[in-house]
Amino acid sequence: MKRSLTLYTTLILGGIFVFLPFGSAAEFSFRDGGANKHSLKAYRWILEQPDFVHYLLVTLKLTVIAVVITILLMVPTVVWLHLRAQSLRPLMEFLTILPLVIPVVALAIGAQSAFPTWLQSTEYELSLMFAVLAMPYTYRTLDTGIAAIPLATLTEAARSLGANWFNTIIRVILPVIRSAVIGAVFIATALSLGEFTLTVLLHWDTFPTWVTSISQQNIVGAIALSIFSLAAAFLILIILNFTIFGARTKKVEE
């Protein structure tokens, strides 16, 4: 009884701490000329902006590409490290922390000078950089997730039962590391949707940078945009959660 009381008090206090600013911001975004009148004016204003859909789509596109790069690059790397090159894990640990240690300015300059010119001139260089920026988190999510599974033994069991490498990967490795992969997808998505500094330094415009510049014209509109982006990010993560996690939950219940 006493324990649940403490638990609920903490939850409620934590909830207030997190949701009060959101609630206040949301309330503010509905104001129409004063504290007493509310309307959807600010949201209508967002939709009236000619660049709104354009920047939203740009960011979504860059996010999808960054997630694909992350999965294609990180999943095979971490699986290979666990199966064949355990001794290289400390090195990878070090390498993947670098994007956090190196100042974003240095990363931006590095990217500018290292990428071939054709890549520098397209916004897709951002996707590559998002994947790099997310690496400290995606690597760790995958690494801990996979370390918790006896992947080597499961692989060997599958091989000894007659599965070739293709079947081993499709039927055994991918299903058992799925939740680690989903974790990495979440992180790469969240980071790419909100990345600001590097985008500005590389002189590109995405949804977050557009929000910043447009907010200087209309303060209530800017808050409405923030609430909108937050809700959109939430929605995307929830959809991901239900489409990918959903399949697994159903399977266990059968």
Added chain:
Amino acid sequence: MKKGELVLKNVSKKFGEVKALDKLDLVIKSGELVALLGPSGCGKTTALRIVAGLEHHDSGSIKINDQNISGVPAHQRNMGMVFQAYSLFPNLTVLENVAFGLKMRKVSKEKQQKKSIELLELVGLPTQKNRFPHQLSGGQQQRVALARALAIEPSVLLLDEPLSALDAQVRTNLRDEIRRLQLSLGITTLFVTHDQEEAMSMADRVGVMRNGKLEQIGVPSDLYNKPATPFVASFVGIANRIPAEVTGKGNVKVLGQKIALSEFSMEFDDGKKVNALVRPESLHLVSESDPEATNGIVAIKSFLGPLTKIGVAIEGYPIVHLNLASKDVKRIEIGDRISFKIAADELMVESA
């Protein structure tokens, strides 16, 4: 089940500079269960993994029924393997796990189902077929792993310390069950363990390995009674090492008694200081007046059920252990003075 005779000839394997296997020769007859026994790092697991195709040997040949399988990849070798760690696929049900190998062999769905249920019945788990591995106990998981390995009708069954993660009682039960199944199916089996009791109780023959080589291979009783080397003598069962001296004509003088040297210890010269390897059960209580008696003070007494282990302190010697019937030692307490002698026809010795 397809029966298979497994022959390893001159198989060597190095990991860097370490020789894991050193020209290993091993023949397992069709339907036989051979256990490889040895301390960790002796090469027993490497041998098994090479047979499974999960590790590649540097030289030598591996044959099943006279067919060289050295170059055949793991998934085409048709070996059933049970691992030390729990190795069931966590995303599949028990039934799907057992059927996995059949599915890989593109057996029809109905046959997969029928065969898998048959095997689950064989290992006593037909009611668990729709459960997931994490809903089973450790012992049940290993039974399913066994069923899964047997489902593919392997030519050789490979057991890599399958019992070592289990509780003592589950371990004994499963041990007996594996042996029962192996005998009834008549499947050639290679079993790797560091537990000598497990090896001795299950195997037709036991091979003791050390530094990548077979020290001795034979039926359990031979290994116990006629160990070929001091290493085998001390690894299979427990042995006291008692300081002794080789005397003329192949005898050894130990604790005042003169006993014949075993045929494997003949290379020691007269007068050489050695350690005699004496099994705790070869020491018997005698009366103090016996001319061959050794006297000592009881320093340790541990009750082990039917047997009681007594440790005796003798001046100038390490503690000597005796295994005596518990009913005979009821009145012996720590600090008592007792007399005993060695009752063995021959002894093995090693350099002191």
